[in-house]
Amino acid sequence: xxxxxxxxxxxxxxxxxxxxxxxxxxxxxxxxxxxxxxxxxxxxxxxxxxxxxxxxxxxxxxxxxxxxxxxxxxxxxxxxxxxxxxxxxxxxxxxxxxxxxxxxxxxxxxxxxxxxxxxxxxxxxxxxxxxxxxxxxxxxxxxxxxxxxxxxxxxxxxxxxxxxxxxxxxxxxxxxxxxxxxxxxxxxxxxxxxxxxxxxxxxxxxxxxxxxxxxxxxxxxxxxxxxxxxxxxxxxxxxxxxxxxxxxxxxxxxxxxxxxxxxxxxxxxxxxxxxxxxxxxxxxxxxxxxxxxxxxxxxxxxxxxxxxxxxxxxxxxxxxxxxxxxxxxxxxxxxxxxxxxxxxxxxxxxxxxxxxxxxxxxxxxxxxxxxxxxxxxxxxxxxxxxxxxxxxxxxxxxxxxxxxxxxxxxxxxxxxxxxxxxxxxxxxxxxxxxxxxxxx
Numbered sequence: 247x248x249x250x251x252x253x254x255x256x257x258x259x260x261x262x263x264x265x266x267x268x269x270x271x272x273x274x275x276x277x278x279x280x281x282x283x284x285x286x287x288x289x290x291x292x293x294x295x296x297x298x299x300x301x302x303x304x305x306x307x308x309x310x311x312x313x314x315x316x317x318x319x320x321x322x323x324x325x326x327x328x329x330x331x332x333x334x335x336x337x338x339x340x341x342x343x344x345x346x347x348x349x350x351x352x353x354x355x356x357x358x359x360x361x362x363x364x365x366x367x368x369x370x371x372x373x374x375x376x377x378x379x380x381x382x383x384x385x386x387x388x389x390x391x392x393x394x395x396x397x398x399x400x401x402x403x404x405x406x407x408x409x410x411x412x413x414x415x416x417x418x419x420x421x422x423x424x425x426x427x428x429x430x431x432x433x434x435x436x437x438x439x440x441x442x443x444x445x446x447x448x449x450x451x452x453x454x455x456x457x458x459x460x461x462x463x464x465x466x467x468x469x470x471x472x473x474x475x476x477x478x479x480x481x482x483x484x485x486x487x488x489x490x491x492x493x494x495x496x497x498x499x500x501x502x503x504x505x506x507x508x509x510x511x512x513x514x515x516x517x518x519x520x521x522x523x524x525x526x527x528x529x530x531x532x533x534x535x536x537x538x539x540x541x542x543x544x545x546x547x548x549x550x551x552x553x554x555x556x557x558x559x560x561x562x563x564x565x566x567x568x569x570x571x572x573x574x575x576x577x578x579x580x581x582x583x584x585x586x587x588x589x590x591x592x593x594x595x596x597x598x599x600x601x602x603x604x605x606x607x608x609x610x611x612x613x614x615x616x617x618x619x620x621x622x623x624x625x626x627x628x629x630x631x632x633x634x635x636x637x638x639x640x641x642x643x644x645x646x647x648x649x650x651x652x653x654x655x656x657x658x659x660x661x662x663x664x665x666x667x668x669x670x671x672x673x674x675x676x677x678x679x680x681x682x683x684x685x686x
Contacts, residue, residue: 248319248320248321249321250299250320250321250322250323250343251320251321251322252270252299252300252320252322254320255300255316255317255320255322255344256268256270256300258316258319258320259300259302259313259316262309262312262313262316263302263303263304263305263309263313266303267302267303267304267305267309268300268301268302268303269300269301269303270299270300270301274301275297275298275299275300275301275345276297278298278301278327278330278339278345278347279294279296279297279298279338279339279345280293280294280330280338281327281330281331281332281333281334281335281336281337281338282330282331282332282333283295283332283333283334283335283338283646285333285563285566285567285570285579285643286333286334286578286579286643286644287575287578287620288578288623288626288644288645289334289335289644289645289646294338295335295338295340295646295671296338296339296340296341296342296671297339297342298325298339298342298343298344298345299322299342299343299344300322300343300344300345301344301345301347302344302345302346302347303347303349303350304346304348304350304351305350305351306351306353306365307351307365307366307423307433307455307456308433309351310346310348310351310366310425310453310455311425311429311431311432311433311455312431313344313346314346314425314426314427314431314453315425315430315431315432316431317343317344317346317667318427318430318431318665318667321667322343322344322667323339323341323342323343323344323667323668323669323670324343324344324346324449324453324667324668324669325337325338325339325340325343325344325345325346325449325669326346326348326396326400326448326449326453326454326668326669327345327346327347327348327349327397328348328349328366328367328393328394328396328397328398328400328401329349329369329390329392329393329394329397330397331390331392331393331397332397332401332402333563333643334401334643334644334645334646335646336400336401336448336646336669336672337397337401337448338646340646340670340671340672341670341671343667343670346453348365348366348367348394348396348455349367349394350367351365351366351367351368351455352364352365352367352368352369352372352394353365353368354368354372354373354376355456357376357377357379357380357382357461358461359380359382359461360420360460360461361420361458361459361460361461362376362377362382362384362458362459362461363421363456363457363458364376364395364456364457365395365396365455365456366394366395366396366397366453366454366455366456366457367394367395367396368394368395369391369392369393369394369395370384370387370388370391370392370393370394370395370398371391371392371555373387373395373459374387374391374554375551377461377464378464378551381463381464382461382462382463382464383461383462383463383464383465384407384459384460384461385407385410385411385417385418385459385460385461385462386404386405386406386407386408386411386414386418387405387406387407387558388402388404388405388406388558388562389405389406389558389559389561389562389563389564390559390564391406391555391558391559395457395459396454396455396457398414399414399419399422399444399445399446399454399457399459400444400445400446400447400448400449400453400454401446401448402414402446403415403446403650404609405558405561405562406495406496406524406554406558406561407495407496408608408609409488409493409494409495409496409497409607409608409609410492410493410495410609411609412609412610413609414445414446415442415445415446415650417460418459418460419441419442419445419457419458419459419460420437420438420441420458420459420460421435421436421437421438421441421457421458422435422436422437422441422444422454422456422457422458423435423436423454423455423456423457424436424444424452424453424454424455425452425453425455426451426452426453426662426663426668427662427663427664427665427667427668428661428662428663428664429452429662433455433456434452443651443654443655443658446648446650446651447648447650447651447655447673448646448648448669448672448673449668449669450648450655450659450663450668450669450672450673451655451658451659451662451663451668452658452662452663452668453668465492465526465527466526466527467495467524467525467526467527467549467553467554468524468525468526468527468530468547468548468549468553469522469523469524469525469546469547469548469549469553469554469556469557470522470523470524470525470530470533470534470544470546470547471513471520471521471522471544471545471546471547471548472520472521472522472523472537472542472543472544472545473505473513473514473515473518473519473520473521473542473543473545474518474519474521474540474541474542474543475518475519475541476502476519477499477500477501477502477519477591477603478591479519479540479541479542480499480500480519480520480521480542480605481499481588481591481605482540483521483536483537483540483542484497484499484521484588484605484606484607484612485585485588485607485612486536487521487523487533487536487537487607488607488608488612490525490526490529490532490533491529492526492528492529493526494523494524494525494526494529494533494607495524495525495554496522496523496524496554496557496558496561496606496607497521497522497523497606497607498521498522498523498557498560498561498565498604498605498606499519499520499521499522499604499605499606500519500520500565500604500605501519501602501603501604502517502518502519503569503602504565504566504568504569504602504604504617505518505519505520507565507568507569507571507572508520508560508565508568509560509568512545512546513545513546514545515545521537521542522557522560522561523557524553524554524557524558530547561606562606562615563579563581563604563615563643565604565615566579566604566615566617569602569617575620576600576619576620577600577602577617577618577619577620578617578618578620578626578644579615579616579617579618579643580615580616580618580626580629580630580633580640580641580642580643581613581614581615581640581641581642581643582594582603582613582614582615582616582633582638582639582640582641583608583611583612583613583614583638583639583640584611584612584637584638584639585611585612585637586636586637586638587603587605587611587612587613587614587638588605588612590636590637591603593636594616594633594636594638597616597618597629597632597633597636598616598617598618598619598625598626598629599618599619599621600617600618600619601616601617601618602616602617602618603615603616603617604616604617616633623644626644627642630642642679645677645679646671646672647672647673647674647677647679648672648673648677649677649679652673652675652677653675655673656673656675659673
């Protein structure tokens, strides 16, 4: 393996990208070496995990591929980065090396009736806007709506739209252009099942430079905000609302305590549990009747292109982030799924001190984020085992190892990255952490 030569790499990158396309400035390096991992107290106790030696800012897929080729030639490790919105340290360059920041490669290349193609750094909001202009919409997008398509595919798994379509490994990805150390700085086009090998593995087997994902006909959406006297009322309608036809894009609910920490809005009345949904216009009347029959109250029904985004950014782990901001240093969270989140909620809440659940209607079963008062890593992991005994599947957000199709990713990386230059530290074959069941 070649000894890293950062000075030579910086010169070559400057020739390729220009002086503004590469940086060895410490402030820029530190900025490019963090993500949302502070949401986990377990990871936060270990920060910093690593600081980049160089940061590169390519603007096209071809430049992304060329940067990878140069880094490989100089024996420098490469950590890909989108918008840095991941929560598990996936974008932290643990051994230093080069951070490949793709946020400037953001062109929308093509929109057809069935697909949209965009460069890796294109924000999901830009893809949705381009699709909408053509009378289409994305199958799904993440709760962090400004994250990049490359980052979402490389690090995310689901979000708004997954009630109907499941996670991003279930047909959302049509084709990818990727670059690997073995490709010699050239783009490789992969489609279908072959493309799935590069999804949700943090760029450890190959770096996504351009993506083609699936669209569907544009629907007329409404943002429906409801409230209930308690969380039990919201839980009672969550699954029925998720089964409406056409499917809602999102159904989320929070306990009164979490609701009180959300950004101020008249739709979050004091002391009540919030339920929010992105509903097809044709289902609003039926949804309203279901909510009111369960003792709920409609607070507002909003329309416009920004409604979906406004509700999306209050889904997945975002309500727990607001909870953490309101009471710093108190809460951690665990990703959870299963019908027990509704049917055995009191037992679920009791697993951790101060237990509070954010819940959503999922593709097959409810999914959510369970918050609790942080005591120790051992208490977090013991609680996950208790959740398993209740029939709750969990995913551990307090580690950075690839844990989705791990064996397949390791096998692919042996071919595509034989020297282990891609995102080192994220592909540990010995990882046996406390993850059980499918959250996706």
